[in-house]
Amino acid sequence: MGKTKIAIILLVTTILSFSGCSFEEDQYDGINVFTGEETIVSGYIPGRDTPFSSIYEKSDTTMLISRDGDMTHVTGDFLLRKDGGRIEAVGEDGVLVSDLVSIYAGDQLPGIGILHQETLEYLKEGVPVLAILLDGFTHEQYKMLSSEDRFDYFENLYMGKAISVFTPVTNAGFASIITGELPPVNGVHDRSYRDLQVETIFGYAVENSLDSMLLEGDIKILNTEVEPVLNVDLNKNGDTDDEIFKASLESIDQGFDLVFIHFHGIDDRGHQFGPYHKNTLEYVEVVEDYLIELDKVWEGAIIATADHGMIETDDGGDHGSCQYEDMIVPYFLREPK
Ligand SMILES: [Zn+2]
Structure with missing residues (x-):
């Protein structure tokens, strides 16, 4: 970088830092x-x-x-x-x-914490629950694929829209999904929070001697009562979802009352390519195929939603602002067999 360029950057930075206070x-x-x-x-x-x-x-x-x-x-x-x-x-x-x-200002919608509520209702009835977090799956993506007749399965489970929380990022959305509470109550406001102030569905399982498992990607996100089972990208294809899917199939006949799966690939592609990019939308169909396989073998209830949505940006996608694209997600339920 030339000296002139550095001088200009310094000058601009100085002007900005002085003028900042004057613009109310x-x-x-x-x-x-x-x-x-x-x-x-x-x-x-x-x-x-x-x-x-x-x-x-x-x-x-x-x-x-x-x-x-x-x-x-x-x-x-x-x-x-x-x-x-x-x-x-x-x-x-x-x-x-x-x-x-x-x-x-739209119709009244359930919060994404509805997953918590439905899960507890089934567990109380003795029905095992497979709960699935489809990270970053927006309602707009669902609508687009549905209108193009590209789903074989999701539409059978579709219950409607749910509203995420502010801030619509993974930690806060995930926390609301597993506690049924909003950030001021569960204590998880954004990516900087890991500890929960209220009991999650895993705490409920522990208290009631139910066997539960949380299948995560390669990083732990929240400090839940049950330690997550981490899955690394063994085959180095860039996703942990295929490893998580495999692990979930293996766990299904082990008698768990609650299996919680966190699929990350829709969010990853949404960030990289944008929420409506071919690669991202095609990957939603890959995840749908995982659910079709799980549906065949899981006898209990299946409940799925997303932690937040995604908005298109100049270089892909992002989320975290409180608007339609980031906040409105689909919500799915399959009754027990
Ligand atoms: Zn997320």
Whole structure:
């Protein structure tokens, strides 16, 4: 790098660091408004007391999503206002949410924690559960493949949409799926958290003398009550999913009450190529084939969902923002045989 280039970079950096304080708007990320079908607005910064109805004319209820991951149902209109670097939602009786990141304005949906709820209900009835986390599988991908008639199996299990948590990243989504709670309760807000503040489905299994197993890729993500069984990419094909699939088939006749599988390959390809790239969509079909095989041999219930979605970027895909593409995922259930 030439000296001139370095000098220009230093100059630009200096200007940016001095000017940063003078732009008040920089304090605000703005908020997003989304439904179960699309993102309506992203990065919106309200003026003084802006009625929500002036941004989006919604019908019934909305859900306010705050920076700490809490979700508050609201009926009727409310005001949005800037306050000291945060955006507030204010109702008739005062502040509803003091640090708003997003507003979900679609039909009422279950959270991804529905997997926890359904799993416990089956286990309490003595029905074994195969729970499957399809990392980064967006509802938009599901819709696209379904409309192209490319599924042989997923549609039989499809129950509808579910909403992820803020922040929509693996640690937080996974934590909500296995605890049934939102981040402010389970304590896992983003990738920097590993410890859970409430019991997971694995803790429930341990307490009730049920045999459970968590089949993970090559890295442990959360500190669960049952240690995950890690799977390395033995055949060096770039995925651990095939090894996880093999391990799950081997475990099926060992009498487990709960087998939890975490498939990573859809998310990996979503990041690398983008969520709607041929390679990513074709891989969803590979995972579907794994599920078809598991369906043949698993007698209990099968429940599957995703931890978060994925949005297309200039160089592939990403997730972590509170909008339709990142937050809305499909949810699947197969009744016990
Ligand atoms: Zn993930």
